[in-house]
Amino acid sequence: MFSQYGKAENISNVGETNGETLKFLQSGVYSSKKAMEDGMKNFNYYIYNIKDNMYYTYIGITKDENLEKLKKHFKEKGYDIYIVDIYVDNQQFIETLNQYEKVLKETTDSKTIDAVCSQVLSKYEEIVLND
Numbered sequence: 662m663f664s665q666y667g668k669a670e671n672i673s674n675v676g677e678t679n680g681e682t683l684k685f686l687q688s689g690v691y692s693s694k695k696a697m698e699d700g701m702k703n704f705n706y707y708i709y710n711i712k713d714n715m716y717y718t719y720i721g722i723t724k725d726e727n728l729e730k731l732k733k734h735f736k737e738k739g740y741d742i743y744i745v746d747i748y749v750d751n752q753q754f755i756e757t758l759n760q761y762e763k764v765l766k767e768t769t770d771s772k773t774i775d776a777v778c779s780q781v782l783s784k785y786e787e788i789v790l791n792d
Contacts, residue, residue, distance in 0.1 A: 680750030683758070684728050686721035686735065686778075687743040706779035708786060719745075721778040722758065722785055727765040734774050754788040757781075
């Protein structure tokens with residue numbers, strides 16, 4: 662379902678039983694790949710999925726604990742963020758996310774927050790999508 666420059670397709674819907682529902686920070690919806698790439702130029706890293714011929718872009722993944730911090734962070738940078746609940750049943754990724762959540766909880770530095778968001782997306786792509 663997600664990729665920085667490619668489409669990925671193994672995502673589950675909310676309501677399944679083995680895993681957790683995570684908060685994906687959606688930054689936009691685009692009608693073409695070119696429009697998406699143009700619209701996402703300001704982001705170091707993002708993932709996307711294609712649904713009904715639309716490109717949905719995501720710039721972060723978190724749990725409830727850091728959700729408000731990330732929403733505030735991106736709002737201060739001038740971005741509108743939409744929260745999408747997505748069920749993830751990959752325990753390795755969830756454990757990795759838990760470690761990044763601890764870093765996010767302790768920091769207020771904008772560059773660190775951006776770096777953590779990029780790393781989480783990269784790990785999601787590596788662990789979940791390439792599984």
